[in-house]
Amino acid sequence: xxxxxxxxxxxxxxxxxxxxxxxxxxxxxxxxxxxxxxxxxxxxxxxxxxxxxxxxxxxxxxxxxxxxxxxxxxxxxxxxxxxxxxxxxxxxxxxxxxxxxxxxxxxxxxxxxxxxxxxxxxxxxxxxxxxxxxxxxxxxxxxxxxxxxxxxxxxxxxxxxxxxxxxxxxxxxxxxxxxxxxxxxxxxxxxxxxxxxxxxxxxxxxxxxxxxxxxxxxxxxxxxxxxxxxxxxxxxxxxxxxxxxxxxxxxxxxxxxxxxxxxxxxxxxxxxxxxxxxxxxxxxxxxxxxxxxxxxxxxxxxxxxxxxxxxxxxxxxxxxxxxxxxxxxxxxxxxxxxxxxxxxxxxxxxxxxxx
Amino acid sequence: xxxxxxxxxxxxxxxxxxxxxxxxxxxxxxxxxxxxxxxxxxxxxxxxxxxxxxxxxxxxxxxxxxxxxxxxxxxxxxxxxxxxxxxxxxxxxxxxxxxxxxxxxxxxxxxxxxxxxxxxxxxxxxxxxxxxxxxxxxxxxxxxxxxxxxxxxxxxxxxxxxxxxxxxxxxxxxxxxxxxxxxxxxxxxxxxxxxxxxxxxxxxxxxxxxxxxxxxxxxxxxxxxxxxxxxxxxxxxxxxxxxxxxxxxxxxxxxxxxxxxxxxxxxxxxxxxxxxxxxxxxxxxx
Numbered sequence: 001x002x003x004x005x006x007x008x009x010x011x012x013x014x015x016x017x018x019x020x021x022x023x024x025x026x027x028x029x030x031x032x033x034x035x036x037x038x039x040x041x042x043x044x045x046x047x048x049x050x051x052x053x054x055x056x057x058x059x060x061x062x063x064x065x066x067x068x069x070x071x072x073x074x075x076x077x078x079x080x081x082x083x084x085x086x087x088x089x090x091x092x093x094x095x096x097x098x099x100x101x102x103x104x105x106x107x108x109x110x111x112x113x114x115x116x117x118x119x120x121x122x123x124x125x126x127x128x129x130x131x132x133x134x135x136x137x138x139x140x141x142x143x144x145x146x147x148x149x150x151x152x153x154x155x156x157x158x159x160x161x162x163x164x165x166x167x168x169x170x171x172x173x174x175x176x177x178x179x180x181x182x183x184x185x186x187x188x189x190x191x192x193x194x195x196x197x198x199x200x201x202x203x204x205x206x207x208x209x210x211x212x213x214x215x216x217x218x219x220x221x222x223x224x225x226x227x228x229x230x231x232x233x234x235x236x237x238x239x240x241x242x243x244x245x246x247x248x249x250x251x252x253x254x255x256x257x258x259x260x261x262x263x264x265x266x267x268x269x270x271x272x273x274x275x276x277x278x279x280x281x282x283x284x285x286x287x288x289x290x291x292x293x294x295x296x297x298x299x300x301x302x303x304x305x306x307x308x309x310x311x312x313x314x315x316x317x318x319x320x321x322x323x324x325x326x327x328x329x330x331x332x333x334x335x336x337x338x339x340x341x342x343x344x345x346x347x348x349x350x351x352x353x354x355x
Numbered sequence: 356x357x358x359x360x361x362x363x364x365x366x367x368x369x370x371x372x373x374x375x376x377x378x379x380x381x382x383x384x385x386x387x388x389x390x391x392x393x394x395x396x397x398x399x400x401x402x403x404x405x406x407x408x409x410x411x412x413x414x415x416x417x418x419x420x421x422x423x424x425x426x427x428x429x430x431x432x433x434x435x436x437x438x439x440x441x442x443x444x445x446x447x448x449x450x451x452x453x454x455x456x457x458x459x460x461x462x463x464x465x466x467x468x469x470x471x472x473x474x475x476x477x478x479x480x481x482x483x484x485x486x487x488x489x490x491x492x493x494x495x496x497x498x499x500x501x502x503x504x505x506x507x508x509x510x511x512x513x514x515x516x517x518x519x520x521x522x523x524x525x526x527x528x529x530x531x532x533x534x535x536x537x538x539x540x541x542x543x544x545x546x547x548x549x550x551x552x553x554x555x556x557x558x559x560x561x562x563x564x565x566x567x568x569x570x571x572x573x574x575x576x577x578x579x580x581x582x583x584x585x586x587x588x589x590x591x592x593x594x595x596x597x598x599x600x601x602x603x604x605x606x607x608x609x610x611x612x613x614x615x616x617x618x619x620x621x622x623x624x625x626x627x628x629x630x631x632x633x634x635x636x637x638x639x640x641x
Contacts, residue, residue, distance in 0.1 A: 083446045135632050150580045158621045320461035327454020
């Protein structure tokens with residue numbers, strides 16, 4: 001899928017050297033290198049429910065949803081260099097919007113709910129963006145990162161407290177429950193768990209495609225420029241504030257799509273889905289998957305959901321310990337992230353180099 | 356009116372607990388450039404160590420000292436095992452310390468159980484001061500006294516000693532300070548340990564007021580960060596002012612409008628961010 005914005009893989013020169021396979025000479029390199037794994041993974045994921053028990057396919061749904069959640073954060077963190085600590089704010093707004101529209105307003109059309117939830121998240125992101133980028137400052141890592149970090153943590157905490165306070169609408173501290181996917185008639189037929197899997201797959205693929213196009217457009221390259229040297233981008237005439245602000249909204253919108261999918265997936269929304277606990281999941285996915293590859297958080301989400309499932313089977317009481325250990329392990333042992341490893345491995349395989 | 360005075364004392368003692376936490380946090384951040392999001396978890400750990408000591412030997416003073424020492428040791432390990440390798444990488448430090456605080460909360464729950472622990476203040480400090488028909492709990496007066504003592508000590512170090520001068524110089528320009536032949540590494544490490552030890556002192560002193568349970572670190576961390584931002588970084592008097600504002604706001608809010616009080620600290624925080632991002636008293640950062 002994604003090329004890394006900054007890593008230059010060792011295999012790259014070999015194509016130009018003429019040592020590459022004949023296949024690579026005929027077909028554009030990126031089509032094979034990116035298209036092939038995408039196609040293979042897509043086919044596997046599509047056919048998977050035919051061969052595996054339904055609880056595994058529900059895990060795969062969760063991997064896709066969390067993957068989207070992590071990748072949406074990666075747009076601002078990995079590409080624009082804005083490490084937001086409150087990404088769950090958008091995840092939760094999307095999920096709560098879906099739950100409220102479905103349970104309290106009584107809209108049953110999935111696409112309408114999705115659209116309205118996206119609008120809600122975009123409005124929230126547009127409002128929160130003003131104080132956030134007032135304190136972000138200019139330049140890589142900003143002057144004093146604690147202010148931005150705290151601002152974004154506070155956004156999620158404030159929203160989760162709002163969710164606790166306005167009980168009639170949001171269900172208070174117990175949250176919303178019974179957001180049943182089975183009642184959705186969006187496709188023109190009744191949704192079932194099995195069909196929901198394909199709905200998640202379809203929406204995640206569309207989102208990934210759009211996000212891929214965004215980060216590899218002129219706009220996406222401007223974001224990378226801001227990450228590397230914001231002052232220079234300003235000198236080149238870019239309104240860097242506007243770029244950061246819009247990327248914040250874009251990331252929020254995709255985060256909210258993950259939230260909507262999650263609400264119907266688990267059929268509940270609780271205030272913690274807006275708070276730091278959930279933001280930390282996105283945070284872990286990005287750092288574990290690597291901020292320098294597009295698909296990294298998706299890989300991390302496969303690992304994360306797998307570990308979470310095993311922990312829930314064998315060590316349910318020690319889950320926070322394992323969760324925390326994943327942070328520490330990632331940052332001390334594989335700080336560059338899983339995505340970079342996979343990319344290197346794939347490039348090496350593709351370029352046919354030994355070892 | 357009389358009720359307001361008692362609430363005022365409660366708010367004041369809460370402010371001083373917040374001050375101990377926030378002062379420790381901003382010392383570690385300002386001097387070592389370490390963003391320690393495990394500060395809240397360290398507070399809780401200090402409290403539990405103290406409680407354990409009280410349970411075994413029933414000596415409050417010894418408990419306070421051992422909480423401080425235990426945390427200084429942990430801070431030392433934290434620095435040499437992890438943070439040393441993450442110098443100047445603030446998002447990475449944040450990730451590491453978030454992970455560590457999840458782990459710490461779970462380990463504390465594993466060892467001491469999930470239920471809230473309640474401690475009594477030592478006997479000399481129980482009871483109340485009766486002033487003109489009002490009764491003020493002695494323990495809360497005592498906390499204010501300790502807080503003032505620490506404030507005076509830190510202020511004196513900051514403004515009147517050679518160490519304070521080295522720290523201030525290092526915060527302005529670390530390379531220049533080091534190149535003048537000052538052993539900045541030693542000073543900053545000791546100040547870092549002092550900051551973490553303060554979290555332990557806050558933990559055991561605050562235990563009779565706030566109660567102690569394994570997951571309380573998150574909430575305290577958020578309040579601490581808000582105090583630091585509202586007060587501004589770089590000056591101890593800024594931290595004190597921030598702690599006073601947040602502590603009193605929170606206590607009076609809970610006493611008079613309990614439903615909306617939850618938001619007060621956050622709303623004030625957002626206003627400060629928008630209007631005066633460097634804090635009430637702080638170095639200009641923007």
